[in-house]
Amino acid sequence: MSLLFLCLFFILGVNGDEHTHIYNDNEEVVLWMNTVGPYHNRQETYAYFSLPFCVGSKDTINHYHETLSEALQGVELEFSGLEIEFKADIASTPYCEIQLTKEKQKAFIYAVKNHYWYQMYLDDLPVWGIVGEVEETESGTNYYIWTHKKFEIGYNGKQIVDVNLTSENKVKLVEGAKIPFTYEVIWKKSSIKFEDRFDKYLDPNFFQHRIHWFSIFNSFMMVIFLVGLVSMILMRTLRKDYARYSKDEELDDMERDLGDEYGWKQVHGDVFRPASHPMLFSALIGAGHQVTLVVLSVIIFAIMGELYTERGSLLSTAIFVYAATSPVNGYFGGSLYARMGGKIWIRQMLLSAFMLPALVCGTAFFINFIAIYYHASRAIPFGTMVAVTCICIFVILPLTLVGTVLGRNLAGQPDYPCRINAVPRPIPEKKWFMEPAVIVILGGVLPFGSIFIEMYFIFTSFWAYKIYYVYGFMLLVFIILMIVTVCVTIVCTYFLLNAEDYRWQWTSFLAAASTSGYVYMYSFYYFFFKTKMYGLFQTAFYFGYMALFSLALGIMCGTVGYVGTSFFVRKIYSTVKID
Numbered sequence: 001m002s003l004l005f006l007c008l009f010f011i012l013g014v015n016g017d018e019h020t021h022i023y024n025d026n027e028e029v030v031l032w033m034n035t036v037g038p039y040h041n042r043q044e045t046y047a048y049f050s051l052p053f054c055v056g057s058k059d060t061i062n063h064y065h066e067t068l069s070e071a072l073q074g075v076e077l078e079f080s081g082l083e084i085e086f087k088a089d090i091a092s093t094p095y096c097e098i099q100l101t102k103e104k105q106k107a108f109i110y111a112v113k114n115h116y117w118y119q120m121y122l123d124d125l126p127v128w129g130i131v132g133e134v135e136e137t138e139s140g141t142n143y144y145i146w147t148h149k150k151f152e153i154g155y156n157g158k159q160i161v162d163v164n165l166t167s168e169n170k171v172k173l174v175e176g177a178k179i180p181f182t183y184e185v186i187w188k189k190s191s192i193k194f195e196d197r198f199d200k201y202l203d204p205n206f207f208q209h210r211i212h213w214f215s216i217f218n219s220f221m222m223v224i225f226l227v228g229l230v231s232m233i234l235m236r237t238l239r240k241d242y243a244r245y246s247k248d249e250e251l252d253d254m255e256r257d258l259g260d261e262y263g264w265k266q267v268h269g270d271v272f273r274p275a276s277h278p279m280l281f282s283a284l285i286g287a288g289h290q291v292t293l294v295v296l297s298v299i300i301f302a303i304m305g306e307l308y309t310e311r312g313s314l315l316s317t318a319i320f321v322y323a324a325t326s327p328v329n330g331y332f333g334g335s336l337y338a339r340m341g342g343k344i345w346i347r348q349m350l351l352s353a354f355m356l357p358a359l360v361c362g363t364a365f366f367i368n369f370i371a372i373y374y375h376a377s378r379a380i381p382f383g384t385m386v387a388v389t390c391i392c393i394f395v396i397l398p399l400t401l402v403g404t405v406l407g408r409n410l411a412g413q414p415d416y417p418c419r420i421n422a423v424p425r426p427i428p429e430k431k432w433f434m435e436p437a438v439i440v441i442l443g444g445v446l447p448f449g450s451i452f453i454e455m456y457f458i459f460t461s462f463w464a465y466k467i468y469y470v471y472g473f474m475l476l477v478f479i480i481l482m483i484v485t486v487c488v489t490i491v492c493t494y495f496l497l498n499a500e501d502y503r504w505q506w507t508s509f510l511a512a513a514s515t516s517g518y519v520y521m522y523s524f525y526y527f528f529f530k531t532k533m534y535g536l537f538q539t540a541f542y543f544g545y546m547a548l549f550s551l552a553l554g555i556m557c558g559t560v561g562y563v564g565t566s567f568f569v570r571k572i573y574s575t576v577k578i579d
Contacts, residue, residue: 021123021194022158023086029123029153029160031084032077035377036111036118036131040532042463043541045377047076048118051111051131052104054096054181056081068387069315072364074371074378077121082183084122087155090185092148097180105175108132112143112173122153123160124311125197129167144170149183154190161192162200198309201467207457212473215453219480222450226487233494264497268573269421271497272414274340275505282340283352284509286333288559290325291356291552297321299478302471319391326396329353330403331411338412345408353400357392359551363544374537417574430499436507439492443511447557448518450484451477455519459526463533463542485512485557486564493565504569505562512561516554520546 023029033053035045049055058081082095098104112132120127132145146167154162171179264271275281298318301307307314333352334345342348364380371379432438454477461468468474489512493504523546527533533542 021160023160024158025087026085029084029086031080031082032121033080034078034119034121034126035074035076036116037376039115039117041535041538042465043074043378044374044535044538045074045076046375047078047377048120049078050375051116052098052107054098055079056083056095058083067312067316068319068384069312071381071384072315073312074376075312076377080120084151084185086158086160087187088185089187090183092182092184094180094182097178100173100175100177100179102175105173108145108173109143112145120165121311122151122163125160125163126201127151127163127165129165132173133170143173145173145179147171147179147181149181151183151185152188153185154188154192156190156192156194159194161190161194161197198306198467202469203466206460206466207468207470209470211453212457212470216473216476216480219450219477219484222446223480223483223487226446226484226491230487230490233491263500264494264572266500267425267497267502268418270425270502271504271569271573272416272418273420273424273502276503278337278340278342279344279348279351281505281509282333282337282342282348283355284555285336285559285562286329286331286352287356288555288562289332290322290329291556292559293325293328294318294322295478295556297325299471299475303475306469308467308469323391323395323399326353326399327403327406330400330405331407332403333407334404335407335411338408339414341414345404349400349404350397352404353397354392356552356555357396360548361388361392363548367541367544370537370540376537378537378541417570425500425502427501427503428499430501434495434499434501436496436501436503436510439496439507440510440514443488443492443561444514444516444518444557446488447481447485447512447515448522451481451515451519452522455522456526456530459523460530463526463531481515481557482560485515485561488512489561489565490568493568497569504565508565509558509562513554513558515557516550519553520550523550 033048036048036051037045058079084090100108108131112134116131118129118131120129129149130146132143135142135144146169148167148169150166150168152162152164152166153160154164169182171177298314298321301317301321302314305313307317329352330349334349337345337348365385367378368380454474457470458468458474460466489508492511493508496504496507523543527539527542533539
């Protein structure tokens, strides 16, 4: 019932409030004022009327957040008060006037010095404009504000397909001056199809397909190399091991004791021993299955539905899919915990259900305090916090419980091919580069190399003014990342087991998850050398959410690496005859 309620909530939120995008002649077209903020700090946004702009003469239209994702993304739509009618040209018309007091002058000068831009929406099409400009003269620095908005709106039939804004008539900011604001509207017939109206916001020169294909080709060659390496291990190295072990089995006990035995077979009695901290480990594996499924589903939905054209739809889809896939988390986490002999399954289920949401909400609420201090539009309203909490308690928790119960009953029995020794085998000393810590650090290098180029495009689309739309390339990179991660983790685990170290569960997970560490280090390079972000709010927002992004990526890669390695370990130990 809770899931049905959530589905209705999102369906109504996404589709019920938006216009039909069909207008009759002289029908009202609403211009929404959204946010204003410094150009170099995309996430540091404030309500448009936090600057002393004035409102048009038309009566205000009450607005509310259409979707949960709009509130989370800091969308603050307020009616502009400008009268705009479909296909009705409007000559230059004054709509309000302000008296420039000292406080208003100071606010405008601060905005102009920091390159403030504002954003508007007309028929769901985003429109950007600049507040003003600075002029350096011999007598000093002068600050100007643009007071005239010229809208050129393209229409095709009864639908709006293009909007352009030109800022004109700059006025010097002098205390005590009266500044009138004017606007004009020009309607032009356009040949642009309605379904192609967002193409102008895309930047094909930035998302160069040639660079994408080149990076994917390099990653594909890496995949061929790693798959070949794993195949060599499986076909040649293991075949020699099998032959040697079969020969060993023909020896009597005394000869075997005197023989020089070593390798992965020696730890067969401990290799399936439960991992340390099984509750945390199983919770991470359960969350990793869920995150992997969510990422794959959202990418496919974005390819099929072009979610970038709908305001907030990508985040709404991600939240809905995450809530709906909670049984996957419970099933895989609960079954693994049961196979490891865990008894406190309710606590494990709670940890699995709330671990990732708690980290996300905790980070978001911490940043929220900074946003409130700055009076930024990114501040999450209290009602939105309550809505997110309700989703966690009444949707995610029950569905995770269902998955956990199914997992424990259907796949909770141990089915290991080898018997586990009662006493753990001592781990012999080995060379430094075979230590789990070194393997973990090196394990993420190749997976990070396979996604390095795509990370730059993703970072730029989120932290700068680019719309990411090449989700087909993202799907290819996602598949390559999964294959590379599995292959690298299998190779690392084979070397570890050959060193007679059976602590492969955490090592395989962390070796794959270390990819996220390299991504987070790259985010530092990107912040200091590729952007011009500044200030406490933007810095906290950037590094806080990049930490969450890296954490989710690490859990996803770690789970994929562990699952692939688990199949590999079961395969090699089920083939060898164990006495």
